[in-house]
Amino acid sequence: MDIDQIKQEMTDAKKHHLDTLEQLGNIESPHLDGQVRSLQYSIRHAILRPIERAEYIIEMIEQIGIDELPTFLLNDWMEELTKIKNLSGGYDNEGDHS
Amino acid sequence: MKETIRNLAKALRQSNRAYECLIQFGDQCLNHFVPLSGSIENPMHRTLLDQFRSQCSIQLYENEKLIFVATKLISEPELMDRPELAPYLAQLGAVDSSLNDGLYGRPIPGFLHPIISESVIDLIHQSSDCSSWEEWKNNLNATQLHIQQLISCFPIQHPVSTILVGLHASYTSITNTITEQEKIEHTLNQLVEHSAEVSHPEHAAHFRLYALRLEQQRLPLPIYLRGDEEE
Numbered sequence: 001m002d003i004d005q006i007k008q009e010m011t012d013a014k015k016h017h018l019d020t021l022e023q024l025g026n027i028e029s030p031h032l033d034g035q036v037r038s039l040q041y042s043i044r045h046a047i048l049r050p051i052e053r054a055e056y057i058i059e060m061i062e063q064i065g066i067d068e069l070p071t072f073l074l075n076d077w078m079e080e081l082t083k084i085k086n087l088s089g090g091y092d093n094e095g096d097h098s
Numbered sequence: 099m100k101e102t103i104r105n106l107a108k109a110l111r112q113s114n115r116a117y118e119c120l121i122q123f124g125d126q127c128l129n130h131f132v133p134l135s136g137s138i139e140n141p142m143h144r145t146l147l148d149q150f151r152s153q154c155s156i157q158l159y160e161n162e163k164l165i166f167v168a169t170k171l172i173s174e175p176e177l178m179d180r181p182e183l184a185p186y187l188a189q190l191g192a193v194d195s196s197l198n199d200g201l202y203g204r205p206i207p208g209f210l211h212p213i214i215s216e217s218v219i220d221l222i223h224q225s226s227d228c229s230s231w232e233e234w235k236n237n238l239n240a241t242q243l244h245i246q247q248l249i250s251c252f253p254i255q256h257p258v259s260t261i262l263v264g265l266h267a268s269y270t271s272i273t274n275t276i277t278e279q280e281k282i283e284h285t286l287n288q289l290v291e292h293s294a295e296v297s298h299p300e301h302a303a304h305f306r307l308y309a310l311r312l313e314q315q316r317l318p319l320p321i322y323l324r325g326d327e328e329e
Contacts, residue, residue, distance in 0.1 A: 053301055056292070064288050070281045070315065073308065 003058055006085050010051050013088035017043050047087065054084040100175055106193050107168035109212050110161060116215035117158040117208075119222040120248075120258070124151035127241060127265070133320035134234070138275050143268040150261045157258070160208025164189060202253040214251045221247050231283065231319065235276045242269040279317055286312045 021043055024036050057077050061069065069077070127147055135144065167186040170177065177183055196203040201211050210218065221244050228234040245266045252259040286309060293305040 049298070049300060052298065053304060056296060056301060056305065060288065060292060063292070064285055068281055068284060070278055070285055070312065072315070073285060073312065076308075 003061070003081075006054070006081055006088075007058060009088045009091065010054060010084065012091040014048065014051050016091045017047050050084055051088060054081055057081065099178065100172065102194060103168050103171050103190065106190055106197065107165060107172060109197055109215075110165045110168060110193065110209060112212045112215040112219075113208065113210040114158065114161050114165060116210050116218040117154055117161055119219050120154045121151065121158065123222045123244070123248075124154055130238065130241065134272065137317040137320045138272055140268060140272055143265070143272065146261055146264045146268055150258065150265060153257050153261060157208050162208075164193060164208050205253065205255040210251075217251050218248065221251075228320070231276050231279050234320065235273055235280065238269055238273050238276070242266060242273065245269065275317075282312050282315050286316070 021040055024040050024043075027036050029036075057080060061077065066074065124147065128151070131143060131147060134140075167183075168190060171183075171187075171190075178187065192204070192206050193209050196206045196209055197211065201213055203211060228237050245262055249259065249262045249266065252262065254260075289305055289309045289312065293302050293309065296302045296305060
């Protein structure tokens with residue numbers, strides 16, 4: 001697994017979703033308020049939180065060293081990073097989506 | 099003839115010292131195993147160890163019988179002409195043949211070639227107490243290295259040879275478990291340290307769960323007691 005590639009993809013995805021959150025925050029329409037909040041909640045909890053968690057996991061892997069991790073934990077973390085890779089892939093060309 | 103028997107007696111006495119060292123080594127391994135068995139389950143290891151110690155005792159017993167015959171013949175050479183001593187002379191003859199065969203000659207119970215005996219005596223060392231997984235691992239690695247060296251001392255026909263190979267494999271399995279324990283301890287410390295720095299409570303809770311899972315995987319550190327003896 002290419003950790004550097006995942007890190008880059010996460011940075012791109014995070015930037016994209018933070019921009020989206022900012023744009024959603026700028027919407028001033030009372031009748032869309034509910035939908036906007038629901039969307040903001042989904043982005044924060046279903047996308048940004050897992051990405052942040054993956055950032056911590058990568059930080060831990062780099063700090064401890066991949067060969068020094070207990071086997072079961074390494075398997076769990078690799079699975080989590082694979083999910084994140086699928087979640088955050090494809091945002092490298094999405095920088096300007098205004 | 100008398101000179102030959104004298105040489106045989108000398109070689110047999112050296113074998114005797116080597117077997118005594120091996121028995122001592124078996125006891126050291128058992129002293130490792132008794133506290134370890136409270137943390138790491140490995141029933142095969144105990145079986146192999148008992149087999150090894152039993153085989154060493156059998157070899158030592160055979161050796162002492164041969165030494166007795168040789169000593170008796172040296173002190174009373176006239177006994178050599180007695181027909182009832184012929185089987186004992188034949189046994190000494192077999193030892194002589196094995197000695198002349200060289201390092202890995204024909205396998206005679208109770209006899210080791212003097213060069214092999216010397217290597218065995220040199221290899222055996224005193225064990226030390228362990229107060230951390232790292233010390234256990236170092237100690238077991240040293241023992242495993244001795245076993246590896248002992249394997250090369252014994253020809254495959256010797257009954258101890260295969261047992262030593264089994265013991266070596268068993269030690270590998272135990273040291274793998276210890277390596278995993280070291281990793282768990284190290285990761286747990288890092289995780290606890292790291293979770294204090296995590297800003298979001300949701301992430302902190304997530305990492306605490308990992309810490310709990312690691313905690314569950316930890317094995318108690320074996321305690322080496324001076325009085326540990328065979329159960």
